[in-house]
Amino acid sequence: MKILIILAHPSPKSFNHAIADAAASAARENGHTATLIDLYRQGFDSHLPAGEIPTDGEVAPEIEAMCRDLRAAGGIIIVHPNWWGQPPAILKGFVDRVFRPEAAYRFLEGDNGEGVPEGLLTAGAALVFNTSNTPKERERTVFGDPLELIWKKCIFELCGVDTFYRRMFTVVVTSSEEERREWLGEVRDAVCSYFPAE
Amino acid sequence: MKILIILAHPSPKSFNHAIADAAASAARENGHTATLIDLYRQGFDSHLPAGEIPTDGEVAPEIEAMCRDLRAAGGIIIVHPNWWGQPPAILKGFVDRVFRPEAAYRFLEGDNGEGVPEGLLTAGAALVFNTSNTPKERERTVFGDPLELIWKKCIFELCGVDTFYRRMFTVVVTSSEEERREWLGEVRDAVCSYFPAE
Numbered sequence: 494m495k496i497l498i499i500l501a502h503p504s505p506k507s508f509n510h511a512i513a514d515a516a517a518s519a520a521r522e523n524g525h526t527a528t529l530i531d532l533y534r535q536g537f538d539s540h541l542p543a544g545e546i547p548t549d550g551e552v553a554p555e556i557e558a559m560c561r562d563l564r565a566a567g568g569i570i571i572v573h574p575n576w577w578g579q580p581p582a583i584l585k586g587f588v589d590r591v592f593r594p595e596a597a598y599r600f601l602e603g604d605n606g607e608g609v610p611e612g613l614l615t616a617g618a619a620l621v622f623n624t625s626n627t628p629k630e631r632e633r634t635v636f637g638d639p640l641e642l643i644w645k646k647c648i649f650e651l652c653g654v655d656t657f658y659r660r661m662f663t664v665v666v667t668s669s670e671e672e673r674r675e676w677l678g679e680v681r682d683a684v685c686s687y688f689p690a691e
Numbered sequence: 692m693k694i695l696i697i698l699a700h701p702s703p704k705s706f707n708h709a710i711a712d713a714a715a716s717a718a719r720e721n722g723h724t725a726t727l728i729d730l731y732r733q734g735f736d737s738h739l740p741a742g743e744i745p746t747d748g749e750v751a752p753e754i755e756a757m758c759r760d761l762r763a764a765g766g767i768i769i770v771h772p773n774w775w776g777q778p779p780a781i782l783k784g785f786v787d788r789v790f791r792p793e794a795a796y797r798f799l800e801g802d803n804g805e806g807v808p809e810g811l812l813t814a815g816a817a818l819v820f821n822t823s824n825t826p827k828e829r830e831r832t833v834f835g836d837p838l839e840l841i842w843k844k845c846i847f848e849l850c851g852v853d854t855f856y857r858r859m860f861t862v863v864v865t866s867s868e869e870e871r872r873e874w875l876g877e878v879r880d881a882v883c884s885y886f887p888a889e
Contacts, residue, residue, distance in 0.1 A: 503741040539737060539780040543701040578837075578845035579777055582737040582784030589780055606824045607862040626804050636845045639776075639837040647776035647834050664805040 494525045494567035494617075496688060501532045501573040501584035508665055508673060512622050513572045515677045519684035520568070524691060528562065532583045539586020548594040559587075560596035568688045569616045569654070571644065575625040575632075575661065578639040588648060597652040612653020618687045619649045619656070622680060625663035632661070658683060692723045692765035692815075694886060699730045699771040699782035706863055706871060710820050711770045713875045717882035718766070722889060726760065730781045737784020746792040757785075758794035766886045767814045767852070769842065773823040773830075773859065776837040786846060795850040810851020816885045817847045817854070820878060823861035830859070856881060 498516055502509035513529055520527040532539075544551050552560075563569070573580045580588075594600060598610040621644045625632065632638050638661075645657050660683065662668075662676045696714055700707035711727055718725040730737075742749050750758075761767070771778045778786075792798060796808040819842045823830065830836050836859075843855050858881065860866075860874045 503739060503744070533738070539784070540731070541701060541774075541779065546701070576739075577783075577786055577790070578841050579783055581739065582780045582787055585775075585777055585783045586737070586780030588775055592775070606864045607826070609829075628805070631807075637840040639840040639845065642835040642837040642840075643776050647837065666804045 494688060494691065495562075495565060496520045496525050496527045496568040496570060497562060497566035498527060498529045498570040498572065499532065499584065499587060500529060501581045501587075503533045503581075505534070507574075508624055508662075509572050509574060511673070511677060512624070512662075512680050513570075515680045516570050516572065516620075516622070516684050519681040520570075520688060523685060523688060525568070525688060530559075530587075532587060537583055537587060539583045539589070541586065541589040545590065545593075548600070552593070556590050556593075559591045560593055563591055564596050564614060566614075566616050569614070569619045570684070571619070571621045573623060575623050575627065575640060575663075578636050579643065580640075592648065592652060610651060612651060614649075614652040614654050616654050617656060618658065619644070619654045620683055620687055621657075621659040623659070623661040624665045625661050626666045627663060629661070629663055632663070656687070658687060692886060692889065693760075693763060694718045694723050694725045694766040694768060695760060695764035696725060696727045696768040696770065697730065697782065697785060698727060699779045699785075701731045701779075703732070705772075706822055706860075707770050707772060709871070709875060710822070710860075710878050711768075713878045714768050714770070714818075714820070714882050717879040718768075718886060721883060721886060723766070723886060728757075728785075730785060735781055735785060737781045737787070739784065739787040743788065743791075746798070750791070754788050754791075757789045758791055761789055762794050762812060764812075764814050767812070767817045768882070769817070769819045771821060773821050773825065773838060773861075776834050777841065778838075790846065790850060808849060810849060812847075812850040812852050814852050815854060816856065817842070817852045818881055818885060819855075819857040821857070821859040822863045823859050824864045825861060827859070827861055830861070854885070856885060
């Protein structure tokens with residue numbers, strides 16, 4: 494199985510990088526192909542230009558290649574910090590540009606864009622790992638945890654991926670090494686559970 | 692009063708631009724100073740670098756200037772399309788970089804970043820205008836309207852701006868010219884109501 498891992502954190506020594514590496518190792522140990530897209534390292538251009546908005550718009554070849562990889566992935570894993578209840582801009586831009594019509598979803602015939610799109614992704618499951626410095630209870634009661642809505646409802650269910658798992662590790666800034674080791678164990682367990690050896 | 696208008700849409704002929712222009716005119720007619728930041732036109736660099744994350748991190752002078760303008764604004768108006776229940780990446784990056792600690796909020800003494808921040812913005816109100824192609828009822832029931840949580844709870848209340856108004860204009864793609872004219876009238880009315888002549 495091809496597993497696509499998309500990572501957004503500016504510091505190569507971040508715990509997010511450790512999570513992405515743990516997910517990739519676990520996937521490979523299970524016999525899968527894991528491709529890690531480190532958006533900051535690649536210098537991904539995150540600003541959707543006007544010309545790419547229409548379904549038949551002109552799309553850069555490197556974006557088209559990413560669209561094909563996304564659609565073909567048997568599993569998708571997203572790793573990013575919780576910044577303002579949202580992903581970092583560079584990852585938001587990956588969604589804006591790569592989750593395209595006719596790649597990730599399509600409008601049904603006779604629909605000008607106002608209707609209910611049909612999901613086109615073929616992944617069996619999507620996993621989202623977040624890091625945060627907001628205590629879990631405060632995230633839920635004060636902020637309403639918009640990341641859950643964003644990834645589960647607005648993105649993956651719309652694109653046809655209904656099997657969804659998300660885990661927010663918090664509070665990272667005050668966590669012990671022991672705690673972070675356990676968290677990486679949880680990442681490996683989740684990957685093995687959703688993408689077992691074939 | 693100084694009113695800061697932040698706009699994110701790649702097409703200069705977009706309805707978002709018409710909204711931002713209507714908001715700026717209404718503010719000026721009421722005797723305020725309106726500054727419009729058109730993020731796409733300015734080519735804003737939206738990727739928060741690792742070095743800017745710490746409170747005492749090294750911040751580019753143009754970002755520092757934007758932080759000062761944000762903190763000093765008597766009113767803030769945000770204009771953007773609903774893309775995946777979130778702002779476009781370029782605007783997300785404006786929040787990541789310009790809503791900085793010690794500019795938009797601060798951690799209380801002895802707090803390593805895990806606690807409850809104190810808002811520092813001085814704006815009397817924040818207005819958010821969105822455009823969308825998702826019918827209102829579907830946005831609420833299927834997607835949970837994360838933009839409301841994001842702007843109201845995660846950003847403006849955290850930064851100390853409790854007076855908040857948001858209006859999502861939808862469905863834009865099938866709207867008539869008459870309808871869009873009425874919507875621009877609503878924009879002007881909201882600006883006049885929240886930021887009346889002094």
